[in-house]
Amino acid sequence: xxxxxxxxxxxxxxxxxxxxxxxxERGRLCARLFAEASLDGxxxxxxxxxxxxxxMIRRGLVDVAARPELVEARGALERWDGRRGPGNLNAHACMxxxxxxxxxxxxxxxxxxxxxxxxxxxxxxxxxxEAGVIGVCWTNTMPNLPAWGxxxxxxxxxxIVIAVPHPDGHVVLDMxxxxxxxxxxxxxxxxxxxxxxxxxxxxxxxxxxxPGAIEASARPMPIGxxxxxxxxxxxxxxxxxxSGGSATHQIAADPNEETGLxxxxxALDPGPADRAAxxxxxxxxxxxxxxxxxxxxxxxxxxRTLEVRRRxxxxxxxxxxxxxxxxxxx
Amino acid sequence: xxxxxxxxxxxxxxxxxxxxxxxxERGRLCARLFAEASLDGxxxxxxxxxxxxxxMIRRGLVDVAARPELVEARGALERWDGRRGPGNLNAHACMxxxxxxxxxxxxxxxxxxxxxxxxxxxxxxxxxxEAGVIGVCWTNTMPNLPAWGxxxxxxxxxxIVIAVPHPDGHVVLDMxxxxxxxxxxxxxxxxxxxxxxxxxxxxxxxxxxxPGAIEASARPMPIGxxxxxxxxxxxxxxxxxxSGGSATHQIAADPNEETGLxxxxxALDPGPADRAAxxxxxxxxxxxxxxxxxxxxxxxxxxRTLEVRRRxxxxxxxxxxxxxxxxxxx
Numbered sequence: 001x002x003x004x005x006x007x008x009x010x011x012x013x014x015x016x017x018x019x020x021x022x023x024x025e026r027g028r029l030c031a032r033l034f035a036e037a038s039l040d041g042x043x044x045x046x047x048x049x050x051x052x053x054x055x056m057i058r059r060g061l062v063d064v065a066a067r068p069e070l071v072e073a074r075g076a077l078e079r080w081d082g083r084r085g086p087g088n089l090n091a092h093a094c095m096x097x098x099x100x101x102x103x104x105x106x107x108x109x110x111x112x113x114x115x116x117x118x119x120x121x122x123x124x125x126x127x128x129x130e131a132g133v134i135g136v137c138w139t140n141t142m143p144n145l146p147a148w149g150x151x152x153x154x155x156x157x158x159x160i161v162i163a164v165p166h167p168d169g170h171v172v173l174d175m176x177x178x179x180x181x182x183x184x185x186x187x188x189x190x191x192x193x194x195x196x197x198x199x200x201x202x203x204x205x206x207x208x209x210x211p212g213a214i215e216a217s218a219r220p221m222p223i224g225x226x227x228x229x230x231x232x233x234x235x236x237x238x239x240x241x242x243s244g245g246s247a248t249h250q251i252a253a254d255p256n257e258e259t260g261l262x263x264x265x266x267a268l269d270p271g272p273a274d275r276a277a278x279x280x281x282x283x284x285x286x287x288x289x290x291x292x293x294x295x296x297x298x299x300x301x302x303x304r305t306l307e308v309r310r311r312x313x314x315x316x317x318x319x320x321x322x323x324x325x326x327x328x329x330x
Numbered sequence: 331x332x333x334x335x336x337x338x339x340x341x342x343x344x345x346x347x348x349x350x351x352x353x354x355e356r357g358r359l360c361a362r363l364f365a366e367a368s369l370d371g372x373x374x375x376x377x378x379x380x381x382x383x384x385x386m387i388r389r390g391l392v393d394v395a396a397r398p399e400l401v402e403a404r405g406a407l408e409r410w411d412g413r414r415g416p417g418n419l420n421a422h423a424c425m426x427x428x429x430x431x432x433x434x435x436x437x438x439x440x441x442x443x444x445x446x447x448x449x450x451x452x453x454x455x456x457x458x459x460e461a462g463v464i465g466v467c468w469t470n471t472m473p474n475l476p477a478w479g480x481x482x483x484x485x486x487x488x489x490i491v492i493a494v495p496h497p498d499g500h501v502v503l504d505m506x507x508x509x510x511x512x513x514x515x516x517x518x519x520x521x522x523x524x525x526x527x528x529x530x531x532x533x534x535x536x537x538x539x540x541p542g543a544i545e546a547s548a549r550p551m552p553i554g555x556x557x558x559x560x561x562x563x564x565x566x567x568x569x570x571x572x573s574g575g576s577a578t579h580q581i582a583a584d585p586n587e588e589t590g591l592x593x594x595x596x597a598l599d600p601g602p603a604d605r606a607a608x609x610x611x612x613x614x615x616x617x618x619x620x621x622x623x624x625x626x627x628x629x630x631x632x633x634r635t636l637e638v639r640r641r642x643x644x645x646x647x648x649x650x651x652x653x654x655x656x657x658x659x660x
Binding site (some may be wrong): 075155225271289 | 402403404405406407408409432434435436437438439464466476477478479480481482484485492494501503505509527531535537552553554555557558560561563564565566567568570571572574577578579580596598599600601605606609610612613616617619620621622623624625626627628629630631
């Protein structure tokens with residue numbers, strides 16, 4: 001695996017985006033969001049996702065010049081139109097706006113319609129935590145998850161992000177409603193490994209740990225079975241209602257055509273920073289005092305991200321040679 | 331199973347609560363919240379929970395006279411002290427307050443510290459939806475769920491509720507972070523049935539569908555394994571930080587001593603009611619058009635509740651004879 005210095009990765013992407021028509025400042029931010037995803041170990045939504053992003057720009061599905069527009073303001077809750085702009089820039093702008101609303105009102109919400117894939121959802125959690133607020137956001141997606149009791153995918157896996165700031169390292173959860181993403185299924189299949197727990201159903205409808213069987217049946221498992229399926233539905237419904245945008249069933253069921261998403265961004269003022277830091281530290285200390293079951297270490301959300309980030313800053317960010325060549329030659 | 335008319339159930343509970351020292355109006359609301367839980371098929375947090383609630387009043391853990399007090403207002407976000415009052419009255423008051431804040435600010439949040447068990451969390455979702463807003467709330471609980479990779483319970487199962495109003499019946503999700511509650515495990519064990527999916531680990535650390543083995547090991551399964559464990563942690567952290575109250579690790583790990591909980595209530599204005607209703611109807615219609623897998627029908631959150639409510643209003647609310655006698659003789 002090739003490793004490149006973080007700065008070089010961001011610069012290469014920024015240059016490529018400028019050549020694709022981004023204004024320099026917007027291209028720089030977009031590049032940073034892609035590069036940071038790879039830096040943090042989420043290459044599937046970092047550099048490895050970049051070629052598809054470029055393809056969607058070239059096909060006119062992502063408008064590099066479009067900025068989100070305010071549609072309606074109701075005090076602490078606003079509705080914005082993403083105008084099919086770059087999904088990560090739209091999401092970043094809307095979380096920023098939610099943070100600004102939280103500064104004035106204690107909490108703030110922005111519902112965003114007509115946007116594109118936000119790439120790594122965790123980015124907007126880290127962003128909120130960096131700003132010292134609690135961030136909550138979620139997105140709907142194309143249909144890629146069957147309802148509980150169903151065969152055909154009519155739910156999105158609708159990732160949710162919850163972030164709590166902390167001086168020793170923010171605590172950031174970024175999770176989709178399927179037990180494993182298709183990217184993860186592919187990785188296991190390529191390594192020839194079974195999944196650690198049932199990850200979906202095979203063609204005969206039996207729960208299985210065989211990643212290839214799930215890719216073939218298109219029946220991944222929602223987290224907690226009926227529970228995650230229910231949560232996925234609610235996240236889609238809330239995002240679509242609040243933004244006035246599309247629900248999952250209105251989004252093209254093709255990763256290359258997936259556009260017009262709906263999202264919600266919430267920011268909440270955590271109150272006195274000292275008190276919050278103390279509360280978080282005590283919760284984490286108690287958690288890490290758990291009696292281990294001998295299978296795997298107890299971790300808290302965001303912990304591994306910080307470890308990977310530190311290592312990759314030191315050793316360079318691992319890049320897939322093909323994606324890396326694609327970006328440099330753009 | 332004995333069935334009693336809904337009105338009689340509520341009246342008996344209201345009478346009992348008045349004799350326990352509740353002011354009439356507060357006793358009536360408290361009785362309604364207990365009775366409605368049974369009406370909707372959640373007897374474990376309705377009439378069947380009533381004896382333990384009374385016991386906690388008698389032992390001084392629940393103060394029937396205490397009303398929640400505003401601690402801090404920051405525009406659309408407020409912090410309240412539950413003063414160890416009745417948990418369902420505190421929760422109802424705080425969701426009401428969040429709804430009022432949403433009327434003024436588009437969205438509103440109330441963080442509540444030092445409260446008691448809110449009984450059926452879904453109550454506050456139905457309450458928000460009845461008021462025409464989207465409601466989101468969650469609570470922490472005593473430690474009753476091990477972290478992923480751990481043996482001893484250091485997380486709460488921290489239920490979350492999300493409700494979206496709809497004229498044909500609100501859509502209300504009410505789910506804890508464990509795959510099955512201890513109440514459900516007990517029901518399966520008493521019926522001699524295995525769980526439909528793995529619900530925890532046995533004493534040897536093996537995933538199991540044997541409800542008794544999970545009760546014995548005290549190792550229920552978080553929904554989605556590491557994912558639900560992570561979500562449980564975040565919900566606890568956010569509730570404790572925002573309310574300034576206790577986190578799960580500070581709450582007594584005994585259902586008879588479980589007090590001093592932290593909760594968060596959010597209400598969001600869904601915008602034009604017609605547009606919202608259309609969006610919700612289209613999402614549900616699409617969902618129910620799923621191709622069934624032949625195991626069980628596709629349902630949306632709240633659907634079964636409405637079916638059970640209708641039946642119990644017609645036939646009477648099923649009551650456990652012992653709990654019913656307890657309430658009548660109080």
